[in-house]
Amino acid sequence: MIFKYDKHNKYHRFARTLLITAVSFVIFVTVWWELSVLANTPAIPNPLQTIDALINLIHKGDTFTGVSLGTYIRSSMTTFIKGFLMALAVALPLGLLLGNFKTLNELATPILEIMRPIAPIAWAPIFMLAVNFRTGPMLVVFVGIFFPLLTNITFGVKKIDPLLVDAAKTLGASQSQIFMKVLLPSTIPYVMNGIKIGLGIGWMCIVAAELYAPPLGGIGFYLAEQATAGYWPGAYAAIVIIAVLGLLTTGVADYIHRFASKRVGVEV
Amino acid sequence: MNKDESTPRKMFDFRKKPMQSADDAAAKNPKTERREKFYADIREGETLLDITDLRIVFKTDEKEIVAVDSFTLSVKKGELISIIGPSGCGKTTILRAIAGLIEPTGGSIRIGGNECKGPGSDRGMIFQDFALFPWRTVRKNVEFGMEIAGIPKEERSERAERYIKLVGLDKFKDARVHELSGGMKQRVGIARAFVNHPEVTLMDEPFGALDAQTRNIMQAQLLRILQNTEQTIIFVTHSVDEALFLSDRVVMLTKRPARINRIIEVPWPRPRDRSDHDFVEMRKAILDELEKENVMN
Numbered sequence: 001m002i003f004k005y006d007k008h009n010k011y012h013r014f015a016r017t018l019l020i021t022a023v024s025f026v027i028f029v030t031v032w033w034e035l036s037v038l039a040n041t042p043a044i045p046n047p048l049q050t051i052d053a054l055i056n057l058i059h060k061g062d063t064f065t066g067v068s069l070g071t072y073i074r075s076s077m078t079t080f081i082k083g084f085l086m087a088l089a090v091a092l093p094l095g096l097l098l099g100n101f102k103t104l105n106e107l108a109t110p111i112l113e114i115m116r117p118i119a120p121i122a123w124a125p126i127f128m129l130a131v132n133f134r135t136g137p138m139l140v141v142f143v144g145i146f147f148p149l150l151t152n153i154t155f156g157v158k159k160i161d162p163l164l165v166d167a168a169k170t171l172g173a174s175q176s177q178i179f180m181k182v183l184l185p186s187t188i189p190y191v192m193n194g195i196k197i198g199l200g201i202g203w204m205c206i207v208a209a210e211l212y213a214p215p216l217g218g219i220g221f222y223l224a225e226q227a228t229a230g231y232w233p234g235a236y237a238a239i240v241i242i243a244v245l246g247l248l249t250t251g252v253a254d255y256i257h258r259f260a261s262k263r264v265g266v267e268v
Numbered sequence: 269m270n271k272d273e274s275t276p277r278k279m280f281d282f283r284k285k286p287m288q289s290a291d292d293a294a295a296k297n298p299k300t301e302r303r304e305k306f307y308a309d310i311r312e313g314e315t316l317l318d319i320t321d322l323r324i325v326f327k328t329d330e331k332e333i334v335a336v337d338s339f340t341l342s343v344k345k346g347e348l349i350s351i352i353g354p355s356g357c358g359k360t361t362i363l364r365a366i367a368g369l370i371e372p373t374g375g376s377i378r379i380g381g382n383e384c385k386g387p388g389s390d391r392g393m394i395f396q397d398f399a400l401f402p403w404r405t406v407r408k409n410v411e412f413g414m415e416i417a418g419i420p421k422e423e424r425s426e427r428a429e430r431y432i433k434l435v436g437l438d439k440f441k442d443a444r445v446h447e448l449s450g451g452m453k454q455r456v457g458i459a460r461a462f463v464n465h466p467e468v469t470l471m472d473e474p475f476g477a478l479d480a481q482t483r484n485i486m487q488a489q490l491l492r493i494l495q496n497t498e499q500t501i502i503f504v505t506h507s508v509d510e511a512l513f514l515s516d517r518v519v520m521l522t523k524r525p526a527r528i529n530r531i532i533e534v535p536w537p538r539p540r541d542r543s544d545h546d547f548v549e550m551r552k553a554i555l556d557e558l559e560k561e562n563v564m565n
């Protein structure tokens with residue numbers, strides 16, 4: 001029997017995606033392995049050694065400090081979520097204000113444009129030393145998530161269809177009713193888009209920030225500790241964990257974004 | 269509400285009494301009640317909307333555009349007036365000024381003797397591009413104005429349901445806007461405006477975005493809806509055919525700045541026959557005149 005690929009069949013499409021992903025993964029592992037053999041340095045362990053270290057990490061935790069993997073992950077996630085919620089709490093009202101009031105926006109733009117290009121991680125040493133090791137990483141995450149979130153929300157408010165505002169006015173809506181019933185719902189997909197982008201950047205920030213914050217622990221701390229001790233497979237195991245968690249975070253954000261866009265009927 | 273059986277004007281004959289229950293429902297809301305009481309002494313056929321010497325000037329960096337000038341028009345209660353004129357002459361501007369969405373540079377717009385200041389639910393509007401809220405279902409779109417007015421939930425859904433039925437969308441009341449065709453979207457637009465019992469409904473090329481066939485269906489349906497609810501309508505269109513098919517009077521505008529060129533009374537009872545000899549003749553005469561207006565200078 002000859003198999004014929006039908007691109008309109010969703011099972012065929014799924015099988016194809018699965019196959020391609022598998023092949024991509026095999027290529028990745030092969031190249032990694034070859035590289036570790038060719039380079040022949042302990043700094044590049046082969047995949048098998050990494051998996052060993054990973055299993056070890058999952059079962060026994062950090063053998064230096066006796067802290068479990070779960071504790072590290074929880075610590076990283078807590079910092080991450082705190083930073084994210086803080087960014088949302090500040091960016092949402094600020095974005096709505098900046099999108100609504102032209103003069104305010106013009107006033108804020110020069111400041112924002114100066115701050116935006118600064119890599120969030122550049123703030124890490126300052127936050128750690130000037131504030132403290134507990135809140136420092138959270139503030140780095142905050143900075144990382146804040147800007148994409150703010151930009152998207154402001155943009156979303158400005159993009160609102162003026163006809164919808166007119167329609168609401170002719171239906172008797174007051175300014176505050178327009179805000180609640182027209183402006184807010186129509187910016188939701190933009191907020192979600194900002195969250196999606198922000199979460200990706202925020203996740204990069206948390207790991208980087210933890211490198212500077214030994215007392216806080218977290219998966220970034222474990223990575224630094226293992227590398228410093230010269231136990232490379234452990235460092236790579238940490239990277240695998242970081243990648244998986246990052247994938248989960250962006251996956252969840254992507255799902256929420258698509259769900260919200262569909263609910264609101266506006267594509268971004 | 270007034271009954272108008274004594275009104276001698278033939279052109280209003282096709283309209284029956286307004287839907288009684290819908291008006292009872294409106295009367296429960298104090299805001300609406302006050303308004304309806306106030307305008308209740310205006311009988312069908314009496315002047316409802318009075319526009320005097322309307323002038324609208326847009327300022328840009330380089331120049332001033334006089335969009336509307338010396339525009340004077342009285343609209344009677346229960347009347348359907350069409351406005352036609354060359355493209356860009358200022359038709360939309362006139363409607364937006366009546367709706368309160370732009371402030372006139374000069375002149376006055378009065379409804380029931382009261383000067384209009386800013387937008388209000390006494391002047392409903394139906395837009396060419398529908399302007400429906402995409403995050404709301406059909407039912408929720410229709411309920412928007414009643415939500416704004418603070419009408420209780422049961423009454424809201426009951427009234428919305430009735431108007432959704434009136435425009436023939438009962439099967440789609442829980443559909444989202446993007447699932448509807450253009451014709452269906454505009455029927456939601458009509459229900460959303462009419463359900464609030466506006467004193468005047470302003471329609472800006474409401475069927476302009478629809479194909480010819482859907483357009484004819486919508487025109488017939490609009491007339492059917494008007495038989496069941498009492499409405500005063502100002503209807504902007506590019507189509508002479510549409511204007512003659514629907515209206516009691518057709519206002520022809522000049523090129524920009526929009527002034528009234530001529531007002532034509534359309535004498536025939538509805539429903540009208542497009543292939544009727546008089547209809548065809550009149551359409552041709554108006555088209556010729558519009559063309560002249562377009563060619564002149």
Ligand SMILES: Nc1ncnc2c1ncn2[C@@H]1O[C@H](COP(=O)(O)OP(=O)(O)OP(=O)(O)O)[C@@H](O)[C@H]1O
Pocket residue numbers: 326327328333335354355356357358359360361362524
């Ligand atoms: N906000 C505005 N600022 C500046 N000029 C405007 C504005 N709105 C409309 N105009 C101008 O006023 C004139 C009348 O516009 P309007 O939209 O009322 O015309 P219209 O008769 O509705 O045209 P159409 O038949 O194409 O719909 C046009 O020349 C237009 O460019």
Ligand SMILES: [Mg+2]
Pocket residue numbers: 359360361472
């Ligand atoms: Mg127009």
